Amino acid sequence: MVRVKHELAAWFEEALGRLGWIALAGNLIDRPREPGHGDYSSHVALRLAKSLGQPPLALAQTIVANLPPSPWIERIDIRPPGFINLHLSFEALLSELAHMLDETHPYGHAAPGATRVLIEFVSANPNGPLHIGHGRGAAFGDTLARVLEALGSRVEREYYVNDAGRQMDILALSVWIRYCEHLCDAALDFPSAGYQGDYIRDLALELLEVEGPRFLRTQEQMPETIPPDVEEGDGRDQHIDARIALMKTTLGAKDYEGVLGFARGKMLEVIRGDLADFGVHYDRWYSERSLYEDAKVAEMIRLLEERGETYRRDGALWFRASSHGDEKDRVLMRTNGEYTYFAPDLAYHLDKMRRGYDRLINVLGSDHHGYAPRIRAGLEALGQDPKRLEVRLVQFAVLYRGGQRVQMSTRSGSFVTLRELVEEVGRDAARFFYVLRSEAQHLDFDLDLAKSHSQENPVYYVQYAHARIASLFRESTERGLKPDTGDREAWGQLQQPPERALLTTLTRYPEILEQAAGGYAPHLIAQFLREIAQAFHVYYHAVPLLIEDRALRNARLGLCLATRLILADGLSLLGVSAPSKM
């Protein structure tokens, strides 16, 4: 794959090398906004002026004089105060067009290389269905994975399943109470810290269906050893923990595990289904429990201890995180002998490091931002290079319907699930809207806009351009004007301003992909697809395509096909379909 921008940068470096001027950090070659400033430009003369003590305009002239001849460039302008503007030759554009039409090598993609990347995203606890916040992480993570793959990385997608610990106990308790309620046909005491959502009742019914009533236990009265339930504070946790303990003794270890295992398995199934229907597929579901079973947590702790990174205080085991850039030291094992969430998670990250990836990417919700320094500190203490870990925080999404903010609250279970969103607006709109904005931005998600099949909806705008081209080809065939995009006879006539503009826009695609991958910025692709669609719609209006002149018609249809291929490619990177009819 040829990347014009790289060619031009190398070209400039050659001239600078000849002159014995040191190459500067940063970009040598830009895309100017102003069309009159050429297809590419360089401000290198401006930046060299100071260190060389010469006026930038004179430097620009010297540099240009030392540029070897290039088939890419037909004209070079030097403009005050010292910009060098480059105008691509028409031949260069046509050569790019040929690349675009080569369907064996998608334009802008790179051949698979040696770089191995592990991207972990979503990793929501399996204690409920995914909600729209997870959806954004899913869309971002998966799109990023696709973009990195397109540029040659070997990417693995991984979901870390927090299937151990207290949350699973709360899930089991919640399901069990609903199960018993259903069997006794009576409302039981439901802890305020339990999971309130309707899906818990569904799980309880399924449990009854599969396992029968064998988990039913009756209890006349709540034992007095159970602290009273409260809405807020420590008492809330104490109450539910006591209820969990009571459930364990009441059911016995085997039946307790029966309920918990069922609920966990079902919940994972639900999540997996939600993601699959969203077009997201994982290479690995990594279980937190397996870390215990394989003694990886204990081993990690031992390693930390050997390295003198731990100490005991107040009966707990602490990690010296503050010696590695974290705000404070962190507890690994609580006074009650149980690990904190941090311990297995650090063991997990150590495991990921040892698996030999060049880069680890974690996509987390923005509420986890304080967590990254802790993991970095841990990895450093374990002798790993924390710079190999890249953490991206995805900001929250807020839904709007009818101009009103849709209220959500996890505690009461009244959140909008990813599945509901997809059912309401469709997968294409959901995925497109999610990645239309930078993940660092709070997202206002307008449900009405996402649903509307009209011009203000950017998804349809882009898809419509694709469908229009497909329609052109159908129409052409129907009229007996069989398209032959291999016919290059009249390529030289693709000189109308709108078609040159379209072609020039398309040549930016490889640069956009590179930027999106390098900056973890898939939103650039969504934005750029809109630009392509716009350039195409303008072209479509301004220039008649299905004309009598066979050669020119084929040339124009070739340009249309190139547009279609790039639109389809970009959409597929976003996980959005490219319909051929709308």
Add this chain to the structure above:
RNA sequence: GCCCCGGUAGCUCAGUUGGAUAGAGCGUCCCCCUCCUAAGGGGAAGGUCGGCGGUUCAAAUCCGCCCCGGGGCACCA
């Protein structure tokens, strides 16, 4: 209090790692289907890039302080 993210047109947001006259979509106001999909196109109005300093030939972009919005600061996960 400390930390992170954000503040750009009426609204929602881009802004190529410091470059030229700050852009797009929507909304508003004009205009365009005898014609390959009007889910489209053309045009107009709309800006103290949160504020004040600083660095630089050049700042929306880098630095400092301040204001506003969101999030985070557990022996929770």
